[in-house]
Amino acid sequence: xxxxxxxxxxxxxxxxxxxxxxxxxxxxxxxxxxxxxxxxxxxxxxxxxxxxxxxxxxxxxxxxxxxxxxxxxxxxxxxxxxxxxxxxxxxxxxxxxxxxxxxxxxxxxxxxxxxxxxxxxxxxxxxxxxxxxxxxxxxxxxxxxxxxxxxxxxxxxxxxxxxxxxxxxxxxxxxxxxxxxxxxxxxxxxxxxxxxxxxxxxxxxxxxxxxxxxxxxxxxxxxxxxxxxxxxxxxxxxxxxxxxxxxxxxxxxxxxx
Amino acid sequence: xxxxxxxxxxxxxxxxxxxxxxxxxxxxxxxxxxxxxxxxxxxxxxxxxxxxxxxxxxxxxxxxxxxxxxxxxxxxxxxxxxxxxxxxxxxxxxxxxxxxxxxxxxxxxxxxxxxxxxxxxxxxxxxxxxxxxxxxxxxxxxxxxxxxxxxxxxxxxxxxxxxxxxxxxxxxxxxxxxxxxxxxxxxxxxxxxxxxxxxxxxxxxxxxxxxxxxxxxxxxxxxxxxxxxxxxxxxxxxxxxxxxxxxxxxxxxxxxxxxxxxxxxxxxxxxxxxxxxxxxxxxxxxxxxxxxxxxxxxxxxxxxxxxxxxxxxxxxxxxxxxxxxxxxxxxxxxxxxxxx
Numbered sequence: 001x002x003x004x005x006x007x008x009x010x011x012x013x014x015x016x017x018x019x020x021x022x023x024x025x026x027x028x029x030x031x032x033x034x035x036x037x038x039x040x041x042x043x044x045x046x047x048x049x050x051x052x053x054x055x056x057x058x059x060x061x062x063x064x065x066x067x068x069x070x071x072x073x074x075x076x077x078x079x080x081x082x083x084x085x086x087x088x089x090x091x092x093x094x095x096x097x098x099x100x101x102x103x104x105x106x107x108x109x110x111x112x113x114x115x116x117x118x119x120x121x122x123x124x125x126x127x128x129x130x131x132x133x134x135x136x137x138x139x140x141x142x143x144x145x146x147x148x149x150x151x152x153x154x155x156x157x158x159x160x161x162x163x164x165x166x167x168x169x170x171x172x173x174x175x176x177x178x179x180x181x182x183x184x185x186x187x188x189x190x191x192x193x194x195x196x197x198x199x200x201x202x203x204x205x206x207x208x209x210x211x212x213x214x215x216x217x218x219x220x221x222x223x224x225x226x227x228x229x230x231x232x233x234x235x236x237x238x239x240x241x242x243x244x245x246x247x248x249x250x251x252x253x254x255x256x257x
Numbered sequence: 258x259x260x261x262x263x264x265x266x267x268x269x270x271x272x273x274x275x276x277x278x279x280x281x282x283x284x285x286x287x288x289x290x291x292x293x294x295x296x297x298x299x300x301x302x303x304x305x306x307x308x309x310x311x312x313x314x315x316x317x318x319x320x321x322x323x324x325x326x327x328x329x330x331x332x333x334x335x336x337x338x339x340x341x342x343x344x345x346x347x348x349x350x351x352x353x354x355x356x357x358x359x360x361x362x363x364x365x366x367x368x369x370x371x372x373x374x375x376x377x378x379x380x381x382x383x384x385x386x387x388x389x390x391x392x393x394x395x396x397x398x399x400x401x402x403x404x405x406x407x408x409x410x411x412x413x414x415x416x417x418x419x420x421x422x423x424x425x426x427x428x429x430x431x432x433x434x435x436x437x438x439x440x441x442x443x444x445x446x447x448x449x450x451x452x453x454x455x456x457x458x459x460x461x462x463x464x465x466x467x468x469x470x471x472x473x474x475x476x477x478x479x480x481x482x483x484x485x486x487x488x489x490x491x492x493x494x495x496x497x498x499x500x501x502x503x504x505x506x507x508x509x510x511x512x513x514x515x516x517x518x519x520x521x522x523x524x525x526x527x528x529x530x531x532x533x534x535x536x537x538x539x540x541x542x543x544x545x546x547x548x549x550x551x552x553x554x555x556x557x558x559x560x561x562x563x564x565x566x567x568x569x570x571x572x573x574x575x576x577x578x579x580x581x582x583x584x585x586x587x588x589x590x591x592x593x594x595x596x597x
Contacts, residue, residue: 050487074493081488087348088483088538098481102493107474109541134537154492 001025002047002077002158002189007056009046016042017053018213024191026157029184031200032193034210035234040193043210044162047191049073060158074102078151080161083143083168085136092138092146093118093131099153114153121149125179141172148179159183161192165199177203201225209233263542266535270549274330277556281326284560287317294318325453328461329559330552332450332514333524335465337551338544339507339514340525341532342472345483345540346503347397350533351412353526354511358418360522362392363508363515365422368429368442370516378460378516386512392418393508447571448519450559457517464513468506469548475499476540483538522573523580524555530587 007020016039024030034040045051047058049065058065060076078099096118100110122128127145130138135146144164151159159180165173177192181203184190194200200207200221207224209217210233217229231238261269283289293314300309309315340353347357354360366388370381399414426446433439472479478499481489486496514521528551535550536542558575 048491050490070490070495071493074491077491079488079491081491086484086538087350088345088533090480090538094480094539098484098492101477101481104477106495106498107478109477 001062002058002060002191004047004058005056007043007046007053007058009042009051009053011042016213017046020056020210020213020215022047022208022215022218024158024189026189027184027187029181029190029203029205030192031204031207032191032210033197033200033207033230033233034193038210038233039213040210041162042213044160044191044193048077048079048160071102074154074156076156077158077160078154078156080144080147080151080159080164082163082166083140083147085143089134089136091131092122092127092133092135095135095146096122096131096149096153099150102154102156118149118153121152125149140167141169141175144168144172144176145179148176152183157187158189158191161190163193163195166195173199197225197230263536263539263546267542267546267549270546270553274549274553274556277553278326278330281556281560282318282322284564285317285322289314289317320454324455324458325450325559326556328453328458328517329450329556331458331461331465332518332521333528333551333553333555334469334548335510335514335551336521336525336555337528337532337547338469338472339510341529341543341547342479342503342507343525344529345479346500346507347411348483348485349411350530351526352415353523353529354507355419355522355525356412356415358392358396358415358422359389359508359511360515360520360525361419361422361426363389363512364446364520365392365426365429366512367445367516367519368426371442371445372429372433372438378457382460382464382513382516385516386509388422389508389512389515390505392422393504444519444571446519448521448573448576449562449569449571450518451563451569453517461513461517465510468510469544471506472503473544475503476544479503479540480538518572520573521555521576523576523584524551527580527584527587528554530584 001024003023004020007017007022008015009017020043022043032040032043042051046053047065049058049060049068049070052066060068060073065073093115097110097114100114100117104110119128119131122131125145125148127142127149130142130146135143138146144167161180164176164180168176177199180190180192184205204221206219207217207221208215209224209229216232217224227238279294282294283291297309297312297315297318300306300312336354339359343352343354343357343359344350363385366385367381369388370384374380374384396411396414396418399417400411403410403414430439430442433442478489478494481492481494482496482499484492489496511525529547532543532547532550536546555572555576558579559572562570562572562575
C-alpha cells in the first residue's frame with residue numbers, strides 16, 4: 001500500500017506539485033492523466049523515493065519512504081521505464097536478471113535460481129526465444145516486454161509505468177497494458193501515467209487527473225472520465241458524444257478477434 | 258554472439274597472453290632460445306639451483322626480462338580495466354584515463370614526486386594518486402557545471418584538465434635542473450619499462466590486484482549502473498557508493514601504472530572498445546577479457562619498442578602510433594554503436 005499526504009514539491013522557486021493526497025491499494029490499476037508538464041513524472045519520482053518532497057509524507061506499507069534505503073524501496077516498488085536502447089548493450093537474459101538486484105547483498109552476483117526464475121518469467125511473457133538476443137537489437141515492443149519481465153523479477157508489489165506506450169505501436173500498447181492488467185488481477189498494484197484517455201478508460205480501476213501540480217479529479221473511471229474533467233485537464237473542447245471513447249471500443253474489439 | 262562463447266574467448270585470450278609472455282622472454286639483444294629456457298627449467302626441477310644461479314641466461318631472464326614483462330602486463334591490464342570502469346561509471350564509451358585527464362594528472366604527480374620526494378618510489382605513487390584523483394574530480398565537476406547529461410562535455414572538460422596538468426608538467430620541467438633532473442622527468446613521462454625490476458613489480462602487483470579484485474566484485478552492480486543512475490537506483494543499486502569506489506580504485510590503478518611506466522596513452526581507450534566488440538558488455542566477461550587483452554597488447558607494443566631499433570623507443574610513442582589510427586578506424590566503421 002502506497003500513499004502520500006499533502007505532498008508538495010518545487011524545482012527552485014517553481015511549485016510543481018501542490019498538496020497531493022494519493023492512495024493506492026493492493027491489486028488496483030490506477031492511471032494518472034494530465035497534459036505535458038502537469039507534474040506526472042515529478043509525482044512518480046517522489047513516490048518512488050527518487051526525489052525528496054518539500055512538504056508532506058509518503059508512506060510505503062506504513063513506513064516513511066524518506067527513511068528507507070534505495071534497496072528497501074526497490075524490494076517493494078518496481079519501475080518500468082520507457083523502452084530505449086542502452087549505451088552499452090546487454091543480452092536480454094542479463095537485462096531481466098538485473099531485476100533480482102534488490103534481493104542481493106552488496107557485491108553479490110545472481111545465482112542459478114535467479115537464472116531459472118528469469119527464464120520462467122520470459123517464458124510466461126512468451127518471449128523466451130529472445131533470451132540470448134541483444135537488447136538493443138530487438139524491437140521496441142519486445143524491449144518494453146523485457147523491461148516488464150525485469151520488473152516482475154523484482155518481486156515487488158507495486159509497479160510504476162511512465163507512459164509505457166510512448167514508443168509502441170497499437171498492438172504492443174494493448175499487449176503491454178493487458179499484461180499489466182493481468183498483474184493487477186494477481187494482487188499487484190499498477191500505477192501508470194498515460195497520454196491517451198482512451199487507454200485509461202479501458203484498463204484502469206481508478207483514474208487521477210493532474211493539472212499544474214494539483215489533482216483536479218480522482219476516483220473510479222466512470223465518475224472521473226467525464227467530458228468536463230477532460231476538457232479542463234487538456235484545455236480542449238470535448239463533446240460528450242464525440243467519438244473519443246467509442247473509437248477505443250472498436251479498437252479493442254479488433255484486438256480480441 | 259557468434260559461435261564461440263564468451264568464456265571460451267577469455268580462455269583463448271589467456272592462452273595468447275601466456276604464449277606471448279614466453280615469446281617475449283626470448284626476444285632481445287641477448288640471444289635466448291627455447292632450448293635455453295628448457296635447460297633452466299630442467300635445472301630448476303632437478304633442484305640444481307647452483308647451476309641455475311651460474312647460468313648467465315638465467316640472470317638475463319630473471320633480473321631483466323621477467324620483471325619487465327610482468328610489469329608491462331600489469332600496466333596494460335590496469336590501464337585497460339580502469340578505462341573500462343570509467344566508461345561505465347560515466348556512461349560514456351568515449352572516456353578513458355587519458356581523456357578524463359587522469360593520466361596527465363598522475364603524470365604531474367610523478368613529475369612532482371621525482372623532483373621532490375628524494376627518490377622514494379612510494380611517494381611517487383602516492384603523489385600520482387592524489388593528483389590523478391584531483392584531475393578526475395575536476396573533470397567531473399566541470400562537466401557537471403557545464404551540462405551533466407551531455408557526454409561530449411565530459412570529453413571537453415577532460416581536455417581542459419589535461420591541458421592544465423600538462424602545462425604544470427611543462428612548468429616543472431622548465432624549473433628543473435637541466436643537467437640533473439630534466440632528462441629524468443622527460444624520459445620517465447614518455448613512458449617505458451627499461452627500469453623495471455622486481456622492486457617495482459612488488460610495488461605494483463598488490464595495487465593492481467586489489468583494485469582489480471574490488472572492481473571485479475562489483476561487476477554486477479557496474480552492469481546495472483550503465484543503465485543510468487535513476488534506473489540503477491530504482492533497481493536498488495547504491496549508486497553513490499559504487500561510483501565512489503570504482504572511481505577511486507580505477508584512479509589508483511592509473512596512478513600506479515603512470516608511476517611505474519610513465520604516461521602510456523591510448524591503451525585505456527582502445528582496448529576496452531575492442532574487448533566490448535569481442536565479448537560484449539557484460540562485466541562478468543568484459544572485465545577479465547579487458548585485463549588479458551590489455552596485458553597482451555601492451556606487451557606486444559613493448560616488444561616492438563625494444564626491438565624496432567638499436568635504442569629503445571618510449572612506449573607512449575608506439576601506443577599512440579598504433580592506438581590513434583586504430584581508434585580512427587573504429588570511429589569510422591562503428592558509427593551505430595551508441596556514441597552520441
